[in-house]
Amino acid sequence: MLRSWKDLDHFQEFIDSGGIVEPGDDMPDEYRSEVFRFIEFHANSELMGGLTERDWIPKTPGLRLKQIFLAKTQDEIGHAHLLYMVAADMGVKSRNQMIEELFAGKSRFHNVFHYQAVTWADQVAIAFLVDAAAFASQRAVFAQCTYGPYKRVLKRIVAEEGFHLRHGEDMLMSLAEGSPIQHQMFQEALERWWWPAVQLFGPDSDPADPLLKWKIKSERNEVLRMAYIQKFVPLLQGYGFKIPDDELRYDEASKKWLTSEIDWEPLKATMRNGGPDSRRRIANASANWSETRWVRDALDAAADNQSKNAAADGLARSAGTAA
Amino acid sequence: MRTYEVFLKRAGKEEFRHAGALDAPDDDMARLLARESYVRRGEGSLMWLVARANIVEGDSDFLEPNFDKPHRHNDGSNIAARRKRQRSAASADTEPSA
Numbered sequence: 001m002l003r004s005w006k007d008l009d010h011f012q013e014f015i016d017s018g019g020i021v022e023p024g025d026d027m028p029d030e031y032r033s034e035v036f037r038f039i040e041f042h043a044n045s046e047l048m049g050g051l052t053e054r055d056w057i058p059k060t061p062g063l064r065l066k067q068i069f070l071a072k073t074q075d076e077i078g079h080a081h082l083l084y085m086v087a088a089d090m091g092v093k094s095r096n097q098m099i100e101e102l103f104a105g106k107s108r109f110h111n112v113f114h115y116q117a118v119t120w121a122d123q124v125a126i127a128f129l130v131d132a133a134a135f136a137s138q139r140a141v142f143a144q145c146t147y148g149p150y151k152r153v154l155k156r157i158v159a160e161e162g163f164h165l166r167h168g169e170d171m172l173m174s175l176a177e178g179s180p181i182q183h184q185m186f187q188e189a190l191e192r193w194w195w196p197a198v199q200l201f202g203p204d205s206d207p208a209d210p211l212l213k214w215k216i217k218s219e220r221n222e223v224l225r226m227a228y229i230q231k232f233v234p235l236l237q238g239y240g241f242k243i244p245d246d247e248l249r250y251d252e253a254s255k256k257w258l259t260s261e262i263d264w265e266p267l268k269a270t271m272r273n274g275g276p277d278s279r280r281r282i283a284n285a286s287a288n289w290s291e292t293r294w295v296r297d298a299l300d301a302a303a304d305n306q307s308k309n310a311a312a313d314g315l316a317r318s319a320g321t322a323a
Numbered sequence: 324m325r326t327y328e329v330f331l332k333r334a335g336k337e338e339f340r341h342a343g344a345l346d347a348p349d350d351d352m353a354r355l356l357a358r359e360s361y362v363r364r365g366e367g368s369l370m371w372l373v374a375r376a377n378i379v380e381g382d383s384d385f386l387e388p389n390f391d392k393p394h395r396h397n398d399g400s401n402i403a404a405r406r407k408r409q410r411s412a413a414s415a416d417t418e419p420s421a
Contacts, residue, residue, distance in 0.1 A: 160363070
């Protein structure tokens with residue numbers, strides 16, 4: 001063990017003085033389980049998001065966009081890899097266990113991956129609106145993040161999400177400035193995705209949220225959500241789209257865009273895996289896991305061979321010394 | 324399956340830095356997986372992969388005896404004080420007498 005703390009107060013002191021926790025540390029059980037749950041959720045979301053994008057590769061229009069979507073899918077699956085690795089190293093669940101629970105519908109992942117992408121414009125809305133919401137919340141985690149291995153992989157995840165976002169706005173721009181049909185297509189997608197994107201930040205933070213106290217989250221949900229709304233309302237309006245909220249208004253006194261009251265029921269349903277498309281998404285991902293079993297088996301067999309060869313090699317060498 | 328730690332070095336003077344870890348059956352596969360998940364946009368021009376099982380670790384207890392060895396340091400304050408004394412003596416000598 002590298003370091004240990006007498007009690008939670010000493011641990012808090014360490015966190016408050018800028019301490020970073022490493023995997024070998026004897027961290028408090030509460031910290032270990034909360035941080036693990038958070039990273040597992042993030043890993044699941046990257047995997048489910050990557051698989052959604054993969055579905056659209058054959059339907060993506062044009063070679064250039066297809067290449068972009070291929071690379072993005074690789075990025076997202078890569079993020080899942082890195083995060084599952086970090087999560088598994090916390091010693092709570094193995095990577096296989098996490099994957100199996102996810103595909104058995106026992107785990108949670110981001111609300112936005114519980115909906116169906118109906119048209120290409122939905123895919124653009126996901127690539128821009130939804131990715132931007134996820135990006136804002138990840139950046140807020142990266143800003144402090146007291147768990148060292150998570151912070152280090154977040155660095156590259158945040159960098160890559162930055163590229164995705166620029167691709168996303170490029171695609172949005174082509175629809176916005178395209179034909180009236182393209183413009184209308186995105187307007188309809190916006191109507192499906194605006195609220196899920198806003199809800200991604202979650203309801204107002206509980207002031208006692210341990211993830212805030214331990215500086216995994218650096219900002220409260222409502223602050224991030226409000227900042228997102230301030231940025232995206234004028235941006236989408238600037239492209240000539242209408243936000244699907246009749247009560248949306250600009251408050252002169254606070255100089256802020258205010259939305260109607262947010263209904264949190266849809267978010268809660270997705271957290272029970274009871275969203276509109278949850279069942280199909282999970283079944284698809286699970287089928288994909290079975291179809292790719294041969295790859296994992298081949299890798300395991302290669303690993304077995306490798307260790308057998310190494311053992312045989314060792315024997316031969318020691319026999320050589322004896323002779 | 325073996326776990327490997329990934330270290331990357333950017334072109335130029337910067338040192339190798341830890342980037343993350345991955346599981347692979349052998350060294351060749353580890354190299355390939357590392358390139359595809361850690362060096363997607365030129366994050367390094369050199370890469371080290373180290374099987375985690377081969378890392379020799381020294382923990383805080385082991386390093387602790389060297390935390391407090393003042394005789395291994397010298398902040399140069401004695402010499403600096405002497406030089407300061409000499410400077411003020413020299414400037415006193417060259418001051419024009421009244």
